[in-house]
Amino acid sequence: MINFAKKNNMFSQGQLVFAGLFxxxxxxxxxxxxxxDKKTHDTFYKKTYIVLLCFILFIAILFAIKTFLKH
Incomplete structure (x- = not known):
């Protein structure tokens, strides 16, 4: 039988505090x-959402190709 109540700490308390503060x-x-840098971002990075949408579309197309060619 597996004992789920057993506590296995992977990190010490000091490591967890450091990770939280970091x-x-x-x-x-x-x-x-x-x-x-918000002013600079507004000037030089207009319409960057188009790049994100294209990336998501590309991943969706790859997934669709994988799904349809699987059989």
Whole structure:
């Protein structure tokens, strides 16, 4: 029988604290950097959603080809 109550910690408490602090500070720095460069982004990166839509469409086409040619 498998004992599901057994607790296996992969990381120590110090490692988890470090990972949490790192994630929070990294996200805060990214938000600050984006806010600082927002004017530049608005000027040079207009209509970038088109690239994202094309990428998603490309992946969907590859998936459809894989599905139809599977048989």
């Amino acid at each position: 994630a929070v500070s990294f996200i805060a720095l990214m938000v600050y950097s984006y806010a600082k």
